[in-house]
Amino acid sequence: MRILLIEDDPVLGMAVRDQIVADGHGADWVTRLADAEHAVHAAAFDLILLDLMLPDGRGSDFLRKLRSTGDATPVMVLTARDQISDRIAALDAGADDYLVKPFDLFELSARIRAVGRRYAGNPNPLVTLGDIEVDLSARSVRRAGQTVALTAREWALFEAFVQRPHQLMSKPQLEERLYSFDAEVESNTIEVYVARLRKKLGADVIETVRGMGYRLGTPGGGA
Amino acid sequence: MRILLIEDDPVLGMAVRDQIVADGHGADWVTRLADAEHAVHAAAFDLILLDLMLPDGRGSDFLRKLRSTGDATPVMVLTARDQISDRIAALDAGADDYLVKPFDLFELSARIRAVGRRYAGNPNPLVTLGDIEVDLSARSVRRAGQTVALTAREWALFEAFVQRPHQLMSKPQLEERLYSFDAEVESNTIEVYVARLRKKLGADVIETVRGMGYRLGTPGGGA
DNA sequence: GCCAAGCTGACACTCACCTGAACGCAGGGG
DNA sequence: CCCCTGCGTTCAGGTGAGTGTCAGCTTGGC
16 A cells, blocks of 8 residues: 655654554655645555644645545544544545554554455455464464453564565564553563564464564474 | 435525436435425435434434434435534434535436445345344344334444454544534544443453544454 | 573462442433 | 433552563573
8 A cells, every 4th residue: 555644743654654654655755745645646546544633735635635626535534632623624524534643553553454344345465474364453463262361462473474574573673563662671571572472473483583583483384 | 325415505406416317326306304304204215315403404303313213224414615513413313424515416427326335235235243133224233133222323333343344434524424524523432332332242342442532343353 | 511592380479450439411201 | 401321531559460471490502
């Protein structure tokens, strides 16, 4: 999916863009409405993430203008918690969904997938790894047909691997993913959670690459 | 599908009716609540499109009256942007969905198809969960053959789960669903209603996934 | 054999969740 | 008009699952 992100806050913008890319989508990031209008004229997007407060205007005006041209691209609005009236205005102007700041990046991923599903018509995308089935949108994992219950952290870690099937991931990378930036973890948390995942899903779900990190394994003995 | 359109604006009404017909459904168009009441007594509809501002009364009153007679016909409310309180009233009165004016006729078609799918012409749209039977169109739940009475909120919450059987739903998602887009609820309402549902329907109807949300339990059909 | 890197079982602490109870409010009947 | 009932919502106390940390053990490289 090709996603246009309209957000002027540099920190949030970068975080969201990284998440989008990490989810395997293409991301165009602009910080002003003028650039956004240029972008939507230049290319077709599958989804637009729209901040409401921007330096050169209000997002809802942009949205209304977009809709008036007949453009039906799904638009997800990013709002602060106290901008209730603006949010309603955005929905009435034709937004399809909204997210309240500060939002969870996981929730963002889930919503983006939901949009993709709605407009692509296909049901839930299943990822298969040997006898393991992963439903990313439902956050459920089955092994040999049996549903395996994962905790929040376990799922977060596992999702990181599933989303980048062949990529090697270092422990600092994974820590960053699990704990954003602020939290400081000075222990072997990742090792512990890798162990817990292996216990629940089989020893070969995650492969250790000594001195470098981990990557998704090849359960079922396929290769 | 047979659809009743209650809308006094001639331009919008005609457009919507034409769209309905173009989609291959049957359309009855009335402009006043009196006519609407007459229509629902005379024939059974698969869907009612209901404007809230009508010359001879408020749509939400019509809806409440309809529900009080036990009529469970799906109702989609058509609202203008500044009728926020009315919109909430309508949802509380038992609306299944709503569309904000001005809306895309394309979206209208999509929503109608969604309703059609949800209540797909099977004579018995029964969902079975262990010893629990759910009739979405009749808004009734039976447990071990015994009908269980759910309140409006309880049903709204339960329906959210039943409609997406395997989907994990976060508390913010569920709050959205129950309270539309306006209310800022900072409390444990969802927890309370989950507890009440469990009390009425059994502890395992809804499964808690700590830190992530809830999903439908698997009293008999998980695996 | 030695060292570094990774594995794992155990454990205390926290907080997300559960739950009973109380309050406000609206609707209906007396 | 007022009381009564039922629903929705809030609150506070208690609890356990989830989490991070650590110590001791295993594995792999040289």
